[in-house]
Amino acid sequence: MPTREEFIQLAQRHMDTVFRLAFSCLKSQSDADDVTQTVLLRLYETKKVFDSDAHVKYWLIRVTLNECKKIWRSPWRKVEELTGIPQQETLDRSVYSDLLEAIMALDRKYRTVIFLYYYEGYTVAQTAKLLGLPQSTVGTQLKRAKERLKQYLTQEEP
Amino acid sequence: MKEKMRQAFSSLHPSRDILAEVLKQADAQKARRSPSLCRLCRSVVVAVLVTATLTVTVFAADYVINQRDIFFFDTLEALTKFQTAQNGNSAAAVSVAMPNSAEENEEMETAQQYVSRWMDGELEGETVLSQQQGDPTKTGWERRRVTKREHPVYGPIVNEYLSGSIYASQIVVEGVTDWDTSWLCTAMSPDENGQLIxxxxxxKTGETLSVVALAGYHTAQGKPFLLSYNYDSSEQYWQGPEYILNSAYDTAEVFRTEDNVDVLVQSYDGQVWAIAANVEKTVSIYTTGYTVPEMKELLNHLNLAEAIG
Known part of the structure; x- marks a missing residue:
């Protein structure tokens, strides 16, 4: 179990990653907040010994994906509409790009691989391991995601 | 491409001080180990909740379902205005739930998958103490799994997972509920291996802290029907007011059953949700097999007063 100080440092370093992954999965600010809180609490309480910072991040991503699954497995899951979050300080609209909007318009499976591959920089093999999918599936999902993003962004142009 | 993606995601941040909340929660867990402090924490939680409830009731709710305020709004603008006023005009996130389409919910977990996940799956953070096969004629349950875990709110707890077809017709947990749901078995078919409590x-004390029951059925037309019962003794799980954007649903209304229980009934894209709740107990239904009038008829047969009273 990390000390309070160690935990604060780890949390500050990785909190945004956890939140962004959760948001990519769930498309809901409040759900992503809740998942982030749960995951960080798990980090604070874990007795697991980590070899490195990369190991911590990998573990956090696995736990985040599991927590997200718990939410989307629920029969009564409801989605907060992205366009229904007006004037949020936390979601800086000036930076909130067309690209992010395009990513969020993709199916969940594409959003998640996009985040892990492009944002986190994991390889196809690492992404496949994190998601428990064959590498070929991740490769196909990335290809399709790129095609759909391109299509979406072309359509949106005036 | 990678740099553009990084920039796009970089605009996302948590909306509240999550780190402070985690530290507070972790500290509360440590404090829980002292019985006197435990009582104090509980009182504080209750006091906070009472304050929160009073704050909410300053605004007139459209309906109050067993202490839960339900507000209906015709436009997102009206809802935003209302929530901003409630938050003291601060720019807190506006929270509005939108239902998934029927197609999106097709990937939703079935009752059988749910049961299998808990009875056969690896339960992260839980240590399995025992697993048994039972004789349903004697035990009621068909399979039983007992685990132990450290709960973020309750501390060390023991979870008992019981699966069995009997839970399609009754949800009985000593000291919590004795709910006869047998009428459902006359109206539809219980799913095989699709019921779990x-x-x-x-x-330490053996006190029942929470109960979650799920029972899956299929209508005569083969449509899914999921019944869920939740009990949680901790007020920390209190659910706040419900904000409903009318335009997000085909219909959204509060229906009063013949046994005087108010139920929030919502429908969208061929799906119907029904929720009846009080502070500690909630009954939820999700189906694509009934229309709203049919759901109301069904609710009248469910003895909901018995379930959440």
Missing amino acids: TISRDE
């Missing part, structure tokens, strides 16, 4: 108890 989870009982969480305090490891």
Whole structure:
């Protein structure tokens, strides 16, 4: 179990990653907040010994994906509409790009691989391991995601 | 491409001070180990909740379902205005739930998958203490799995997972509920291996802390019907007011059953949700097999007063 100080440092370093992954999965600010809180609490309480910072991040991503699954497995899951979050300080609209909007318009499976591959920089093999999918599936999902993003962004142009 | 993606995601941040909340929660867990402090924490939680409830009731709710305020709004603008006023005009996130389409919910977990996940799956953070096969004629349950875990709110708890077809016709947990749901078995077919009750108890005292029951059925037309019962003794799980954007649903209304229980009934894209709740107990239904009038008829047969009273 990390000390309070160690935990604060780890949390500050990785909190945004956890939140962004959760948001990519769930498309809901409040759900992503809740998942982030749960995951960080798990980090604070874990007795697991980590070899490195990369190991911590990998573990956090696995736990985040599991927590997200718990939410989307629920029969009564409801989605907060992205366009229904007006004037949020936390979601800086000036930076909130067309690209992010395009990513969020993709199916969940594409959003998640996009985040892990492009944002986190994991390889196809690492992404496949994190998601428990064959590498070929991740490769196909990335290809399709790129095609759909391109299509979406072309359509949106005036 | 990678740099553009990084920039796009970089605009996302948590909306509240999550780190402070985690530290507070972790500290509360440590404090829980002292009985006197435990009582104090509980009182504080209750006091906070009472304050929160009073704050909410300053605004007139459209309906109050067993202490839960339900507000209906015709436009997102009206809802935003209302929530901003409630938050003291601060720019807190506006929270509005939108239902998934029927197609999106097709990937939703079935009752059988749910049961299998808890009875056969690896339960992260839980240590399996025992697994048994039972004789349903004697035990009621068909399979039983007992685990132990450290709960973020309750501390060390023991979870008992009980699966069995009997839970399609009754949800009985001593000291919590004795709910006869047998009428449902006359109206539709219970799913095979699709019923589970989870009982969480305090490891030391044996007190029942929470109960989650899920029963899956299929209508005569082969459509899914999921019934869920939740009990949680901790007010920390209090659910706040419900904000409903009318335009997000085909219909959204509060229906009063013949046994005087108010139920929030919502429909969208061929799906119907029904929720009846009080502070500690909630009954939820999700189906694509009934229309709203049919759902109301069904609710009248469910003895909901018995379930959440």
